[in-house]
Amino acid sequence: MEDNPKKISITCSLNIHAAHKLYRDDWSQQKNRDVFGHCCDLHGHQYRLEVTIKGGIDPETGMLMNGYALENLVKQNILTQLDHKFLNDHPFFKDRLTTVEWISVWVFDEIKKKLPSPCVLQKVKLWETPDLYAEYEN
Template structure:
């Protein structure tokens, strides 16, 4: 089994808040991330797929094609957007890095050919914080 990772970037804004909590409780739990006027991140997205190399090309999957797929399905929908308001696949979801990674998985999985499997979504929200998602719930 070979693992291939493609790295892409996008910038997006969001706000972490629970509408069932008071403003004070949201600020206590989420701090600056609960800012009424939103806040943003320069996200780094690592998409790892796995499979066996094709005997004719030596590729598990063409990395350029994977990059185009990620840009079309994910980056174009997230880049310079408000995750809480502008992204259809984040509608009514809490926009934590964890939930964004799960949503990215769900979007990409349906577009990959049967010859490869999605292995991991790694999403860096900041240089010090990232999440990894390997599928399943």
């Protein structure tokens, strides 16, 4: 059997369907529209979430982590809270805007708390549209 590489990574990708609006209550409607454009109105996205973990290959299983286990971890801890929801109602966004940047930070922190060792969360990439994503890395 070959030597294990020092580090390998695997990525789990899932869709999240959610609605939100970028709006600050302390700003006027006009300022919100000037800064956020049409995103200050209620709208939805089909987000594409990519969660990448890294670590060594287990000599017994030949895997860093079972792919189904990673997918279930993301579904249970992220999708249950965000999928088909109004993101502005989520407690994390009480004092934050529901930008793709902040959503990515929240996802990263939630997955990091639940990921079994010795796996390490490498990055979260969240596509808001086919042309725009945020990436948050360890």
